[in-house]
Amino acid sequence: MLGASGRLFAPRSLSASYSLTIPPVIGPEAPAALAELLRRAVPSRLFVLADTNTAHDCYPLLLPQLPAHELHVIEAGEDYKTLATCTQVWSWLTAQQADRHALLVCVGGGVVTDLGGFCAATYKRGIRCVGVPTTLLAQVDAAVGGKTGVDFEGFKNHIGVFQEPAGVFIDPVFLQTLPPRELRSGYAEIIKHALIADADAFAALRGLVVENVADWSALIRHSVGIKAGIVAQDPLENGPRKLLNFGHTLGHAIESYLLTQPGREVRHGEAVAAGMVCESWLSVQRGLLGPAALAAIEQVVGASFAKIPYVLLEIEAIAAYAAHDKKNRADVINCTLLRGLGQGVYDQPITPAEVLAALRYYHQAEI
Numbered sequence: 001m002l003g004a005s006g007r008l009f010a011p012r013s014l015s016a017s018y019s020l021t022i023p024p025v026i027g028p029e030a031p032a033a034l035a036e037l038l039r040r041a042v043p044s045r046l047f048v049l050a051d052t053n054t055a056h057d058c059y060p061l062l063l064p065q066l067p068a069h070e071l072h073v074i075e076a077g078e079d080y081k082t083l084a085t086c087t088q089v090w091s092w093l094t095a096q097q098a099d100r101h102a103l104l105v106c107v108g109g110g111v112v113t114d115l116g117g118f119c120a121a122t123y124k125r126g127i128r129c130v131g132v133p134t135t136l137l138a139q140v141d142a143a144v145g146g147k148t149g150v151d152f153e154g155f156k157n158h159i160g161v162f163q164e165p166a167g168v169f170i171d172p173v174f175l176q177t178l179p180p181r182e183l184r185s186g187y188a189e190i191i192k193h194a195l196i197a198d199a200d201a202f203a204a205l206r207g208l209v210v211e212n213v214a215d216w217s218a219l220i221r222h223s224v225g226i227k228a229g230i231v232a233q234d235p236l237e238n239g240p241r242k243l244l245n246f247g248h249t250l251g252h253a254i255e256s257y258l259l260t261q262p263g264r265e266v267r268h269g270e271a272v273a274a275g276m277v278c279e280s281w282l283s284v285q286r287g288l289l290g291p292a293a294l295a296a297i298e299q300v301v302g303a304s305f306a307k308i309p310y311v312l313l314e315i316e317a318i319a320a321y322a323a324h325d326k327k328n329r330a331d332v333i334n335c336t337l338l339r340g341l342g343q344g345v346y347d348q349p350i351t352p353a354e355v356l357a358a359l360r361y362y363h364q365a366e367i
């Protein structure tokens, strides 16, 4: 691109301050690699964002690797993934006189990495950001792929931008303090990555029970590889990135509906696990997937996830959320299905009647 002076300049995302973008570092070496990146990045100032849980459980483990910095702690949980919290973060950076050469390290689950990434991408038109994901879900999914954002007026991730962080540092040690329900939530995305892209990886999950996994490193490495590979082909989700939505059309509908039912809320991954069963069943109905494959999927899901209870009277209300999914175009419900184990197929239009049938199937299935 030619500037007004006739000098050649690169778009901002390719400018010097972003040239440190490196592939995710996964394993116990991650904190040392983070320290090395911070040394090379030479930020004017260093800022760290955490939530109340990760400030207590994770930040102390990272502290020995962090040079002088300021810490800001936000309230934990999806309820705080809002513009109001962003305002808090932007105010903090402003009060600290952070300039454009500052760098923000986000230590937390998907809420902190999504919200922190968005704050960094927008503060003074963008400062550098580094992700240190501390939930399994953020390690295999949220912190990889450059989607940042916050919820708005009841819509999830309604306001946001695509912005790759300067680095992502994934240390499984953080999972030691993660509640089992959160571990399971992340495991659903590991199953999803295997189902859409790698039949052998899926076969290796047969017999796995989340509580019994002693070391997640290999599973994380493999899962991140699949997601990063798909994102690299289609960073802005015009094509193959839609594969990552497998299980999410029905799963998101179940998750959204239960959010309106006090005491019945489920974690994202729990809903995705149910959604994968529904969408695998739809794949069988379309003749894309064999019944034995569906049985294998139900076995892997059933080994780690309890069935989500709802009554048949609720399926219309659940299905209504699928009709309003933001991934739809016009009135078509767009779904990702499976063409055999390990092969997703995106842009599969499904009808409201098929959504209802899938919910009916899940309701009676023995999982």
Ligand SMILES: NC(=O)c1ccc[n+]([C@@H]2O[C@H](COP(=O)([O-])OP(=O)(O)OC[C@H]3O[C@@H](n4cnc5c(N)ncnc54)[C@H](O)[C@@H]3O)[C@@H](O)[C@H]2O)c1
Pocket: 051, 052, 053, 054, 057, 058, 076, 077, 078, 081, 108, 109, 110, 111, 112, 114, 134, 135, 136, 137, 138, 141, 142, 143, 144, 145, 146, 147, 148, 156, 157, 174, 175, 176, 177, 178, 179, 182, 185, 268
């Ligand atoms: N950007 C993306 O591509 C993408 C993909 C998937 C999900 N997401 C987003 O991710 C969010 C969900 O992420 P999440 O499940 O990590 O939720 P989260 O960030 O709310 O974390 C879950 C809970 O675990 C706590 N926690 C985090 N790490 C911990 C640790 N090591 N020990 C103890 N407690 C810990 C948190 O404080 C929180 O209470 C959603 O907002 C979703 O929209 C984004």
Ligand SMILES: [Zn+2]
Pocket: 141, 189, 248, 268, 272
């Ligand atoms: Zn998901």
